[in-house]
Amino acid sequence: MTETATPLWEVFIRSRSGLPHKHCGSVHAADATLALQAARDVYTRRGESVSLWVVPSAEIVASDPDDKGELFEPTGTKIYRHPTFYIVPDDVGHM
Amino acid sequence: MYTQALNEKAPSRDANAPPEDAKMLARFQAVVDAEDKIEPNDWMPPSYRRTLQRQISQHAHSEVIGMQPEGNWLTRAPSLKRKATLLAKIQDEAGHGLYLYSAAETLGMSREEYYEQLLSGRAKYSSIFNYPTLTWADMGVIGWLVDGAAIMNQIPLCRCSYGPYARAMIRICKEESFHQRQGYEIMVTLSRGSPAQKAMAQEALNRFWWPVLMMFGPSDKESMHSADSTKWKIKRFSNDELRQKFIDATIPQGQHLGLTFPDPNLKFNDATGHWDYGEIDWSEFRRVLAGDGPCNRQRMKARQAAEANGAWVREAARAHAEKRRQRSAAAKIAAE
Ligand SMILES: [Fe+2]
Numbered sequence: 001m002t003e004t005a006t007p008l009w010e011v012f013i014r015s016r017s018g019l020p021h022k023h024c025g026s027v028h029a030a031d032a033t034l035a036l037q038a039a040r041d042v043y044t045r046r047g048e049s050v051s052l053w054v055v056p057s058a059e060i061v062a063s064d065p066d067d068k069g070e071l072f073e074p075t076g077t078k079i080y081r082h083p084t085f086y087i088v089p090d091d092v093g094h095m
Numbered sequence: 096m097y098t099q100a101l102n103e104k105a106p107s108r109d110a111n112a113p114p115e116d117a118k119m120l121a122r123f124q125a126v127v128d129a130e131d132k133i134e135p136n137d138w139m140p141p142s143y144r145r146t147l148q149r150q151i152s153q154h155a156h157s158e159v160i161g162m163q164p165e166g167n168w169l170t171r172a173p174s175l176k177r178k179a180t181l182l183a184k185i186q187d188e189a190g191h192g193l194y195l196y197s198a199a200e201t202l203g204m205s206r207e208e209y210y211e212q213l214l215s216g217r218a219k220y221s222s223i224f225n226y227p228t229l230t231w232a233d234m235g236v237i238g239w240l241v242d243g244a245a246i247m248n249q250i251p252l253c254r255c256s257y258g259p260y261a262r263a264m265i266r267i268c269k270e271e272s273f274h275q276r277q278g279y280e281i282m283v284t285l286s287r288g289s290p291a292q293k294a295m296a297q298e299a300l301n302r303f304w305w306p307v308l309m310m311f312g313p314s315d316k317e318s319m320h321s322a323d324s325t326k327w328k329i330k331r332f333s334n335d336e337l338r339q340k341f342i343d344a345t346i347p348q349g350q351h352l353g354l355t356f357p358d359p360n361l362k363f364n365d366a367t368g369h370w371d372y373g374e375i376d377w378s379e380f381r382r383v384l385a386g387d388g389p390c391n392r393q394r395m396k397a398r399q400a401a402e403a404n405g406a407w408v409r410e411a412a413r414a415h416a417e418k419r420r421q422r423s424a425a426a427k428i429a430a431e
């Protein structure tokens with residue numbers, strides 16, 4: 001008998017209040033409730049988390065690594081987007 | 096190590112596969128050489144992918160099977176403290192297996208396929224878990240030596256070129272230290288206890304010492320070249336280098352316990368600054384790895400039974416999820 005595959009969920013953890021949720025791995029679970037429970041058991045056995053997100057893996061839309069150049073390189077030449085590009089006279093002081 | 100069978104034979108190169116794009120290959124190697132990470136959707140040589148699928152899943156299988164020898168003593172732990180500790184350690188090992196399956200799945204093979212490889216006996220797991228745990232002292236020796244050997248191997252893996260594997264190893268290494276220390280504490284307690292307790296500790300060390308040394312895999316002289324793994328920055332130290340590091344670190348710990356290692360050739364070499372040790376019985380290693388160790392059949396049977404006995408639970412959970420999905424869909428339609 002071949003079983004139907006149990007869906008895959010990506011797990012995100014907020015380790016302390018004030019910090020963003022960060023990806024930490026994945027779990028398999030039939031539904032969201034079970035996914036949260038599995039994520040708690042697998043990824044938070046030592047107080048690593050104050051909040052958990054689980055997201056169906058299939059729902060994540062990611063950029064294609066092959067488009068890395070096209071997507072992200074143009075910003076490399078736009079140095080005028082950084083404050084250090086601009087010269088402010090010394091006697092103006094900190095700005 | 097946990098992936099000791101890796102050296103047995105290099106993953107076969109698919110003869111029909113199109114030649115790897117030289118430009119892609121050069122770019123891949125440049126990323127690896129720069130100590131940058133390869134991530135799941137990045138281009139990688141098919142042989143790199145196969146090597147990792149094999150190594151990470153073997154590692155995961157070892158963590159999972161590794162729960163059995165320790166689970167054997169859960170109900171007979173000598174105190175509530177030891178029982179709670181052992182339970183927490185075994186839960187960690189389950190967690191390690193799951194972190195690793197999660198990393199292995201990013202290489203484009205499903206959890207179910209990896210399980211199937213283990214359950215059908217096609218995939219290997221560490222030979223060490225095919226030895227029986229006959230006394231409580233084995234819980235001490237396993238934590239001290241088996242987890243100790245695992246740490247030796249796993250620390251360099253935290254810098255592995257494949258991002259998801261490296262990240263899983265960092266989590267695992269943080270937890271392993273507790274495993275080794277609780278094992279050593281059991282050994283300290285037994286070796287300072289009654290003569291019978293000390294004898295039990297010594298006897299456990301006698302049984303486990305050589306199998307633990309085998310965890311590092313075949314000697315460098317015999318091991319099939321791990322040249323690719325080294326070039327890809329998956330493997331950073333040879334089997335013999337890791338084994339030597341482990342022995343050098345462990346002997347003083349054993350001396351502190353007042354125990355003797357079952358190797359008459361063990362002696363400190365002033366010239367090299369390392370401990371010399373006797374010949375490992377590689378025929379035993381090959382026998383256990385091939386499926387003929389003291390507990391191979393028992394371990395596989397227990398794993399297969401666990402999978403089969405859990406099938407109805409997974410089925411019920413899926414049916415419940417499906418029912419809820421249909422109900423909420425019907426309610427949505429009704430509301431419209
Ligand atoms: Fe582990």
Ligand SMILES: [Fe+2]
Pocket residue numbers: 188242245271274
């Ligand atoms: Fe461990």
